[in-house]
Amino acid sequence: MKRKTIEKIPYTGLKDVVKKEGAECVGITALKDVGNEPHLFMEVYRNGADSLDVPVVRVVLAGKDFGTYFTGRGEWSRALISCHSYYGSRRPVWEKYGDGQEASVLWSEDDLERIKDFTGVKERSWQKLEWWEFLNERMRAIAEQERRDRAHRKRERRRQALKDREENTPQLREGLVLEYADRVLFQEKHYLYYKKHGVRVRVACSKCGGVTERRWKPGISYESQFEAMTGEPREGSYGTCPMCGAIGEWKPQGKVKGKYGRRGFLFLGQKYKGTGMVFRYIEAEKGYLLGLACEGDETVMVNACEEVSAVELARAYFEEGKEPQTDFHKRDPYLGKNFWDDCNIGYVGNIRICSAPVMGETYENMKGTFLQYCAMREYDAAEGGSINPVDYAGGYIHTPQIEMLVKLGLPKVVEKLVAGYYGIVKNSSANRVDQLLGIRKEHVRQLIRHRGDAQILEVLQIEKRMGQQWTEEQVEDLAELNPRTMANGFMQEVLEHMGVQKMLNLISRYADAGYGTGCSKATSRLQEAAWTYFDYIGMRKDLGYDLANTVFLMPKDLAAAHREMVLEQSREAAERRIREVLLRFPLVKKHYRRLRKKFYYGDSEFFIRPARDAGEIIMEGRVLHHCVGGDSYLQKYNDGVTVILFLRRKKEPEEPYITVEVRMEDLKVLQWYGEYDTKPDKKKMDKWLDIYATKLKCGLAGTQEGPGDESGQQVPAATTA
Numbered sequence: 001m002k003r004k005t006i007e008k009i010p011y012t013g014l015k016d017v018v019k020k021e022g023a024e025c026v027g028i029t030a031l032k033d034v035g036n037e038p039h040l041f042m043e044v045y046r047n048g049a050d051s052l053d054v055p056v057v058r059v060v061l062a063g064k065d066f067g068t069y070f071t072g073r074g075e076w077s078r079a080l081i082s083c084h085s086y087y088g089s090r091r092p093v094w095e096k097y098g099d100g101q102e103a104s105v106l107w108s109e110d111d112l113e114r115i116k117d118f119t120g121v122k123e124r125s126w127q128k129l130e131w132w133e134f135l136n137e138r139m140r141a142i143a144e145q146e147r148r149d150r151a152h153r154k155r156e157r158r159r160q161a162l163k164d165r166e167e168n169t170p171q172l173r174e175g176l177v178l179e180y181a182d183r184v185l186f187q188e189k190h191y192l193y194y195k196k197h198g199v200r201v202r203v204a205c206s207k208c209g210g211v212t213e214r215r216w217k218p219g220i221s222y223e224s225q226f227e228a229m230t231g232e233p234r235e236g237s238y239g240t241c242p243m244c245g246a247i248g249e250w251k252p253q254g255k256v257k258g259k260y261g262r263r264g265f266l267f268l269g270q271k272y273k274g275t276g277m278v279f280r281y282i283e284a285e286k287g288y289l290l291g292l293a294c295e296g297d298e299t300v301m302v303n304a305c306e307e308v309s310a311v312e313l314a315r316a317y318f319e320e321g322k323e324p325q326t327d328f329h330k331r332d333p334y335l336g337k338n339f340w341d342d343c344n345i346g347y348v349g350n351i352r353i354c355s356a357p358v359m360g361e362t363y364e365n366m367k368g369t370f371l372q373y374c375a376m377r378e379y380d381a382a383e384g385g386s387i388n389p390v391d392y393a394g395g396y397i398h399t400p401q402i403e404m405l406v407k408l409g410l411p412k413v414v415e416k417l418v419a420g421y422y423g424i425v426k427n428s429s430a431n432r433v434d435q436l437l438g439i440r441k442e443h444v445r446q447l448i449r450h451r452g453d454a455q456i457l458e459v460l461q462i463e464k465r466m467g468q469q470w471t472e473e474q475v476e477d478l479a480e481l482n483p484r485t486m487a488n489g490f491m492q493e494v495l496e497h498m499g500v501q502k503m504l505n506l507i508s509r510y511a512d513a514g515y516g517t518g519c520s521k522a523t524s525r526l527q528e529a530a531w532t533y534f535d536y537i538g539m540r541k542d543l544g545y546d547l548a549n550t551v552f553l554m555p556k557d558l559a560a561a562h563r564e565m566v567l568e569q570s571r572e573a574a575e576r577r578i579r580e581v582l583l584r585f586p587l588v589k590k591h592y593r594r595l596r597k598k599f600y601y602g603d604s605e606f607f608i609r610p611a612r613d614a615g616e617i618i619m620e621g622r623v624l625h626h627c628v629g630g631d632s633y634l635q636k637y638n639d640g641v642t643v644i645l646f647l648r649r650k651k652e653p654e655e656p657y658i659t660v661e662v663r664m665e666d667l668k669v670l671q672w673y674g675e676y677d678t679k680p681d682k683k684k685m686d687k688w689l690d691i692y693a694t695k696l697k698c699g700l701a702g703t704q705e706g707p708g709d710e711s712g713q714q715v716p717a718a719t720t721a
C-alpha cells in the first residue's frame with residue numbers, strides 16, 4: 001500500500017448533512033488510481049455540519065491490500081472495521097455505541113454498488129450484510145491470504161534450506177563406511193557352518209561362500225593320509241576356513257535359522273561449506289545368510305554369505321555463528337520412499353542420536369573448520385572410542401572451555417557439560433579451570449587425578465563455597481560420603497562447631513567403618529551414617545537446639561538420637577496443626593454451646609455430643625486413625641453444613657470411640673466410624689444412632705445434661721454419674 005501517496009490525496013468530503021433520522025455517521029466512496037492501480041476509498045464522516053471536511057476514518061482497498069487510516073490518531077492500521085458484540089449485534093468500529101441501530105448510512109445508492117463491485121463479496125442467503133461488512137469481508141479475505149502466503153514462504157524457506165544442506169553435503173563414500181563398520185563394529189566376524197558325518201565334516205564359509213567336505217578325524221587307512229584335513233569343529237570356538245583361510249566362529253548347521261545379523265552405529269564428520277562440519281549418524285548392519293537345500297531326506301548347506309549394509313539416520317550441521325541444525329532421514333510409508341526432513345519424527349518414532357565410534361577421517365576433515373581446536377579427538381580417546389560428536393560440538397559452542405577441560409584431563413566434567421548439565425559451571429566467562437568450576441586452585445591437580453570425577457568436583461565446589469580449606473585426603477573421604485547428603489547446608493552447621501577431620505572421624509565412628517577401604521559395604525555404611533547424622537543435625541537445628549552443646553552435636557547413640565528427633569518433630573508438627581485449625585475454623589468453638597443444646601443425647605451406656613473445637617476433632621481423628629481431622633470435614637463443620645459429633649461410653653467420657661457426621665439441613669446421619677475406619681459393634685450402634693436421629697428430628701435430643709459437659713474441660717466420669 002502506497003501510504004505516503006495516499007495521504008497526499010485530499011479527502012472526498014461531504015456536500016451536506018444527511019437528513020435521515022438516527023444517522024450518526026455517513027460513508028462515502030470513490031475510485032481512485034494510485035500508482036496505476038485502482039483503489040477504493042471509503043471515508044466515514046460524523047453527520048454534523050462542522051465535520052463534513054475531515055472524516056473519522058478512511059479505508060483504502062486495493063486488489064490485494066488494504067489499510068485503515070484513523071484521522072484522529074493520524075496513523076495507519078490493519079484493523080478490520082467490523083466488531084461483534086456479545087449480543088450478536090454487529091457494528092462498525094467508528095460507531096461509539098453498539099446498540100444495533102442503523103447509525104451508519106451511505107451517502108448514496110451508488111456507493112453501495114461501488115463497494116459491492118470492487119469487493120466482489122456476495123451476500124449469503126442466510127445473512128444479510130451491512131454495507132460496511134462487504135468491505136470487512138474483503139479485508140478479512142486479504143489478511144487471511146497474506147497469512148497463508150507467509151506460512152507458505154516460511155515452509156518454502158525451510159524446504160530451500162534443507163535442499164541447500166542436502167546439496168552441500170559431501171558424497172558418502174559407502175565403501176569406506178562399510179569397511180569401517182565391518183572392522184570396528186563387527187570385528188570382521190565370519191562364521192564357519194558345519195555338520196559332521198562320522199569322521200567327515202561339511203563346512204560352509206560365510207566369508208568366501210564356499211562349501212566343502214573334509215575329514216576332521218585322521219583315518220587309519222593308507223588312502224586317508226592323503227585326504228584334506230581340518231581341525232575338529234566345536235561350537236563357539238574359532239577355526240580356519242579350509243577354502244579361503246579366513247578365521248571364523250564354528251556354528252552348527254542346525255543352530256542357524258535363516259538370516260540373522262548384528263547392528264551398530266557410527267559417526268562420520270565431514271567439512272561443510274568451507275569452515276563448517278556435518279556429522280553423519282549411520283546405522284550399519286551385518287547380515288549372515290546360510291543357503292540350505294534338500295538332498296533326499298537330508299538338509300545340506302549349499303552356500304553361505306555375509307553382507308554389511310548401512311543407512312544414514314541423521315545429519316547434524318554446524319556452522320560458525322549459526323544455530324546447529326539436525327536433519328533426519330525418514331521414510332514415507334505411503335510412497336515407500338525415503339526423504340530428509342529438518343525435524344525429528346516425534347513420539348515413538350524419534351531418532352535418538354547416541355554415543356558411537358567416530359570414523360578416524362572425521363578428525364582429518366575437521367582441520368580448517370571452526371571446530372578444529374575443539375579437542376574432540378582427545379575426548380574421543382579419553383572416552384574409549386565412543387562419543388556423541390553432535391552433543392560434543394553443541395557443548396563446545398555453548399562452553400568453549402571444554403577444549404581446555406579435555407586437554408587438562410577432565411573428561412568426566414566434559415561428559416556432564418556435553419549432556420547439558422551446565423549448572424556445574426560456576427563462572428562461564430572464566431578461562432581458568434578453577435574459576436570456571438568454582439574450586440580452589442590448589443585442588444585442580446587432585447581433580448585431574450580423578451579425571452574430573454563428579455563427586456570429587458562437588459566436594460571441591462562445596463569447599464570453596466563454604467570458605468573451607470581441606471586436605472586432599474579429607475576431600476576424598478567427603479566424596480565417599482556422597483556430597484548430596486551435604487549439599488543442604490547442615491554440614492555447614494556442623495563445621496561451625498567442629499573441624500572437618502573431627503566430623504569425618506565422628507561419622508566413621510557412627511558407621512563403624514573406615515574411609516577408602518574400597519569395600520562397597522563400608523562405603524554404604526559411611527553414606528548411611530552421614531545421611532542420618534546430617535538429617536539429625538537438621539532436625540535439632542529446626543527444633544531450636546543449641547548445637548554448641550556437644551551432647552546435641554555428638555550424640556553417643558546416633559540412631560536413638562535420630563529417632564528421638566523424628567518423634568519430637570512430629571509432635572511439634574501436630575501442635576502446629578492444632579494451632580492452625582483453631583485459627584482457621586473458629587466457628588466450631590463459637591457455636592459449641594448452642595449446638596450442644598440441640599445435639600446432646602445420652603442413655604445409660606452411651607452419650608453423644610458435638611466437638612468443642614476444631615482441635616478436638618483433629619485429636620479425635622488422630623486417636624481413632626481416621627480422616628475426620630481433614631480440612632474438608634472441618635470446613636463443612638465451620639460453614640454450618642454438617643456437625644461432627646463424638647459418641648462415647650459413659651464410663652470413659654474422654655476416650656474417643658465413634659465419630660459421627662450429621663447434616664444440619666435434615667439432621668441425617670451421613671456417616672459414622674470407629675477406629676481405623678471400622679464400624680465396631682455395627683448392629684447395635686446403627687440402632688442406637690437410628691434412635692438418636694429420630695429424637696433429633698423430634699427435638700427430643702439435647703434436653704439432657706451429661707458427661708463431658710464443661711466446655712473445653714476434662715470432666716471426671718465419677719462426678720457426672
Ligand SMILES: [Zn+2]
Nearest residue numbers: 205208241244
Ligand atoms: Zn572361506
